[in-house]
Amino acid sequence: MSHKTIKTISDPKLKLEVLTKEEVQKIHEATLHIIENVGVRFPSKRALEVWQANGAQVDFEKKIVRAKPQLIEDALKKCPPKYDLGARDPQQNLPLDGNHVCLGTDGCGVEIIDIDTRKKRTSVLQDVRDIARVADATPEVAFHWVPLSAQDTPVEARGLHELQAVWENSTKHVQTESIYNVHEAKAAVEMAGILAGGKEELRKRPVLSLMQCTAPPLGHDGGSLDAALIAAEAGIPTGFMTMSACLTTGPATMAGTLAVGNAEVIAATALLQLAYPGAPVFYAAAQTASDPRLGVYTGGGPEDFLFGAATNVLADFYNIPLSMGSFATGAKEPNWQAGLEGSLSTFMASVVMSDMLLGVGFLHGSRIWSYAEMMMDCEIFSIIHKMMQGIVVNEETLALDAIAAVGPGGHYLAQKHSRNHMREIFLPKFLDRRPYTQWEEKGDDARDWALEKARKILKEHQPDPLDEKIGSEFERIIKSVEKQ
Amino acid sequence: MSDELFKQMAQSIIDGDSDLSTELAQKSIEMNIPPLDAITKGFVIGVNYIGDQFGAGEAFLPELVMAGEAMKAAVATLEPELLKLGEARETMGRVVLATVEGDIHEIGKTLVGTMLSASGFEVTDLGVDQPADKIIGKALEINASIIGMSALLTTTMVRQREVIEEMDKEGLRPKIKVMVGGAPITREWATKIKADGYSEDAVGAVKLAKELVGKADV
Numbered sequence: 001m002s003h004k005t006i007k008t009i010s011d012p013k014l015k016l017e018v019l020t021k022e023e024v025q026k027i028h029e030a031t032l033h034i035i036e037n038v039g040v041r042f043p044s045k046r047a048l049e050v051w052q053a054n055g056a057q058v059d060f061e062k063k064i065v066r067a068k069p070q071l072i073e074d075a076l077k078k079c080p081p082k083y084d085l086g087a088r089d090p091q092q093n094l095p096l097d098g099n100h101v102c103l104g105t106d107g108c109g110v111e112i113i114d115i116d117t118r119k120k121r122t123s124v125l126q127d128v129r130d131i132a133r134v135a136d137a138t139p140e141v142a143f144h145w146v147p148l149s150a151q152d153t154p155v156e157a158r159g160l161h162e163l164q165a166v167w168e169n170s171t172k173h174v175q176t177e178s179i180y181n182v183h184e185a186k187a188a189v190e191m192a193g194i195l196a197g198g199k200e201e202l203r204k205r206p207v208l209s210l211m212q213c214t215a216p217p218l219g220h221d222g223g224s225l226d227a228a229l230i231a232a233e234a235g236i237p238t239g240f241m242t243m244s245a246c247l248t249t250g251p252a253t254m255a256g257t258l259a260v261g262n263a264e265v266i267a268a269t270a271l272l273q274l275a276y277p278g279a280p281v282f283y284a285a286a287q288t289a290s291d292p293r294l295g296v297y298t299g300g301g302p303e304d305f306l307f308g309a310a311t312n313v314l315a316d317f318y319n320i321p322l323s324m325g326s327f328a329t330g331a332k333e334p335n336w337q338a339g340l341e342g343s344l345s346t347f348m349a350s351v352v353m354s355d356m357l358l359g360v361g362f363l364h365g366s367r368i369w370s371y372a373e374m375m376m377d378c379e380i381f382s383i384i385h386k387m388m389q390g391i392v393v394n395e396e397t398l399a400l401d402a403i404a405a406v407g408p409g410g411h412y413l414a415q416k417h418s419r420n421h422m423r424e425i426f427l428p429k430f431l432d433r434r435p436y437t438q439w440e441e442k443g444d445d446a447r448d449w450a451l452e453k454a455r456k457i458l459k460e461h462q463p464d465p466l467d468e469k470i471g472s473e474f475e476r477i478i479k480s481v482e483k484q
Numbered sequence: 485m486s487d488e489l490f491k492q493m494a495q496s497i498i499d500g501d502s503d504l505s506t507e508l509a510q511k512s513i514e515m516n517i518p519p520l521d522a523i524t525k526g527f528v529i530g531v532n533y534i535g536d537q538f539g540a541g542e543a544f545l546p547e548l549v550m551a552g553e554a555m556k557a558a559v560a561t562l563e564p565e566l567l568k569l570g571e572a573r574e575t576m577g578r579v580v581l582a583t584v585e586g587d588i589h590e591i592g593k594t595l596v597g598t599m600l601s602a603s604g605f606e607v608t609d610l611g612v613d614q615p616a617d618k619i620i621g622k623a624l625e626i627n628a629s630i631i632g633m634s635a636l637l638t639t640t641m642v643r644q645r646e647v648i649e650e651m652d653k654e655g656l657r658p659k660i661k662v663m664v665g666g667a668p669i670t671r672e673w674a675t676k677i678k679a680d681g682y683s684e685d686a687v688g689a690v691k692l693a694k695e696l697v698g699k700a701d702v
Binding site: 043092110111121122151155158215216221232247249252290292293294295296297365367 | 592639685
């Protein structure tokens with residue numbers, strides 16, 4: 001397998017009905033009711049002007065927009081249902097066509113378990129480079145989300161330093177949530193254009209996508225809206241992510257939280273379509289339930305898992321790709337909780353064919369990066385990838401000849417049929433199947449093996465170098481933003 | 485008679501019923517019950533009960549928040565009477581809360597404010613996107629013992645340091661203590677910017693605030 005290979009889930013055999021058609025329709029109608037009667041806050045002059053020009057009711061003082069259902073529904077019809085995420089290496093482009101589940105790294109954290117010292121520390125730019133390099137060589141990772149905040153770079157251009165760091169160390173698609181003002185958005189678009197080879201090329205092969213967090217409940221950040229409009233104009237895929245949480249930023253009930261988050265996302269998505277009809281957009285979500293005693297956000301738990309499956313039904317209803325939060329965990333180290341939350345969230349989001357999954361590598365509510373966790377998350381994805389293929393039933397797989405040859409008693413190890421199919425059986429990297437005594441002697445486990453694997457990649461893997469000219473163009477653009 | 489009223493007052497807080505707590509406060513004024521008695525023998529009993537239940541893991545956040553709101557409503561009704569008598573409710577201390585400049589995230593900060601109020605602090609919440617001079621100015625104006633600052637972004641958490649540096653320049657510490665919080669805030673960061681304390685959640689923030697005003701055992 002070449003290091004260019006990307007493992008995505010496609011042609012699934014498993015199905016799950018988490019919401020009926022009638023239930024989706026009810027959530028949709030509730031959402032339109034919210035947008036029309038309660039309104040959504042758009043604290044951006046430009047956004048408010050777009051809404052006003054299109055006949056929405058705009059309160060410029062409170063920055064609240066109320067829009068008729070027809071306006072929202074018509075705007076959403078202009079969303080392209082399918083498009084490709086571009087990559088620096090075009091053979092790694094990712095089809096967002098409803099038949100591929102692409103896994104990304106998670107973002108955007110602030111600390112990392114150092115790969116050498118195994119101690120937790122503040123994240124820096126070199127970490128962004130290193131993680132990009134490990135992800136470049138990891139087939140389960142289809143695209144990058146800027147994983148960590150480069151806290152040793154100037155704040156005014158931090159998002160750009162992070163993009164440069166990933167592009168220099170990987171040929172895969174990059175998505176960021178850390179570009180949320182006009183200056184950086186313009187610069188990021190320029191950088192992406194240079195990498196793609198021109199403005200028109202960028203539209204065809206968007207090597208960058210932007211994710212903006214909503215400001216729940218029912219609000220947006222002004223800088224995010226302005227950045228999203230700049231990206232949409234350039235044809236860079238843009239999504240709004242709701243992280244609506246039952247009990248705090250959303251109602252206590254899951255249906256209510258789905259509706260309120262849906263209102264945030266589709267109202268902003270409609271805005272982009274009103275401004276730039278046909279702009280590539282995606283739905284993004286990572287809803288959860290707040291802990292009723294602590295009120296904290298960490299992600300994980302049964303509500304998360306159900307949201308993971310339900311949201312793709314909504315995104316499908318609007319016929320736009322989805323970027324879904326999965327692998328969210330409150331675990332403080334790679335352990336039982338991390339494995340449980342990572343597995344169930346990713347299974348539920350995958351079984352409904354969410355287009356993008358975010359993502360591998362984090363502990364403690366997407367705050368702390370762990371290379372071991374990253375590698376073990378990738379194995380969970382591989383297991384789900386295998387499960388999604390289901391059970392193939394045909395003459396060959398029913399194996400009647402082999403069954404007859406072996407007869408009652410005996411074994412199948414010497415059968416040609418076994419040799420032909422044995423490699424279809426999943427081969428784990430990190431599941432411990434050793435004899436008990438061996439485990440007792442060595443005293444190691446999956447976490448050690450996963451960390452070792454990451455170390456090995458970091459030591460050995462050399463990504464395709466980025467054209468030096470492009471690199472120096474990046475430097476120039478970033479410098480000019482820093483001077484502003 | 486007043487014993488029965490005190491019981492009802494406590495229950496109105498436990499039930500998180502702001503309308504009822506306001507009504508009972510009004511009634512106590514009409515019955516000429518000393519306002520401080522209404523607070524300490526009535527409403528505070530309810531707050532303490534919910535606080536204990538919360539601490540024991542029995543009560544959930546909405547119950548605590550609603551109890552806080554009901555308490556606030558009752559105290560607001562009694563405040564003019566207290567002023568007339570020249571009395572003041574004894575509080576744990578005054579706290580100014582804000583999300584720093586450039587940042588609009590506030591759910592965590594708001595939760596901290598509610599919990600601090602429910603625990604007897606007098607809280608002034610300035611809201612989001614607040615520059616250093618506004619935060620410090622308000623703290624001086626109301627003679628606050630604590631400034632609490634929140635930030636959700638790594639690009640805005642640096643503002644917490646700016647506020648602290650400004651306070652040190654003006655020699656306002658250690659008289660005014662500083663506590664910081666927000667998703668990206670770590671103990672290391674709090675130490676680095678010389679904050680007096682940090683907490684990862686609202687429950688911890690109350691404990692910290694009590695320590696900062698020297699009332700950890702209350």
